[in-house]
Amino acid sequence: MATEEEEVAAEVEALQAVYGDDCLVLDSYPPHLHLHIMPRTADVTSEQFVEAVIAIRASSQYPKEPPQIELIDSKGLDDERKKLLMTCIRDKAVELSSCLMLVALCEEAVDKLSQMNHPDGDCPLCLYPLVQEDEQKKILRFMKLMSCFHCFHCECIIRWWDWLQTEQKSNPIDSLSSTVHSVRTNEKKKDGGAEDSIGNCPVCRKVFHTKDFEHVLDLVGSLPFQLSSAENEMEDSEKLRHSHQENIRRQRFEATFKLQQENCGLIEPKKEVRVLPGMFLPLPVTPPTSAETEESHEQQQEGDPPVASEMHTGASSQMPNTTEHRNRGMRKQRAQHNSRRPGKRWVRRENGSA
């Protein structure tokens, strides 16, 4: 008898070792625990669309008698998948009856959850299926808010986000039609401490933060559309990407990038390219700073059309990079935000003491 208890205790210990903080042991004998399970996405949280907390409660008859398994909490799972998840785990428990099964059950739970790791239903903003093909047979990208796991097409949520931003700018607080969202975000900005709160989930109104959005902001750069753009602009930028001119620009950028690699990240645009007589130079042609070098490096890795080559083609080069510019602008904005933070805090304290 005592050996059986020891074995069970060892099993619980093993679980704790595997799942760490995700495994909350309420009772070690007979085992009663809560397990927070996430799909296997190699810790890429932006690819997680579901999660769940299950309770496993064994009796003193365990393992002769399979433990009780309940779903305590979940995100992103519809009723059907919740039911399926529980059925699978319970079936497994029956199947393994009279063996020590806690570890196997937890593994089963994570396996099944990983298979269910997809968003379900329609985008709440455009009402079209989240996972669908558009006219070009391309799958529209979707994303989820990190705090509540509600999913939207990237395009839709960013359009809305962009709308909030413009709304906020054009409607000062005392405007008649200021929305809840803009009022709230304005307030947050004022008190300085919580600037990164940017709105409420359109579905559940849970406040979300910049961190909810960061993974999409990165995606924006690789999406063939501009914030708040019309569809035809989308097509244009798509065409441009494949145009002959764009290919040349890409090649030039690759050359620059190679040069940059050879020179340990420091590049100086070749003089003869810059000072051809009669060539229009958009005035201040700033030599690439280290920050810009970093960024172009990043863009190269993302496989995106270059920004740096702009200086070679002079005036004709604006359009194709608009998404990049936006994206870059946003990153910069955020960076500025952060860098301004300490200053603001300081001001605030000053006010408090005065």
Place this chain on the structure above:
Amino acid sequence: MTSSSAPSRKALSKIACNRLQKEMVEWQVNPPAGFKHKVTDNLQRWVIEVSGAPGTLYANEIYQLQVDFPEHYPMEAPQVIFLPPAPLHPHIYSNGHICLDILYDSWSPAMTVSSVCISILSMLSSSTVKQRPADNDRYVKNCRNGRSPKETRWWFHDDKV
């Protein structure tokens, strides 16, 4: 029709069009109980018949809602008003304007015509008294030049009805 035809009639954006077509199809398949959409070819203005829910003060009464969609629907809320005669209700003004937060400050682009209709019916159903809002006359006088309810700054003080 005075106040009802006032909203700035900017054409629907393509996004708004797509979304409304989708809502229309959804409505035809699965209309909210107690509502009838009067079919027109105008996507930008829906007229919807509301039947008061049985067992409430408005049972057996039929009213008409007019829903106008702005250019940037669903980012912007639709304008929803009752066509005359508007039901007697503590939150419905005699000019048809409805004091309901989700139509203004609390609008979210995840809401639909259908969900708005259900909210309005539930507002009607929970009323215990058939009367106009206390400030009805003043408000209606202020709106005389065909002002949209969306330009009103609403105070939402009552969450009981």
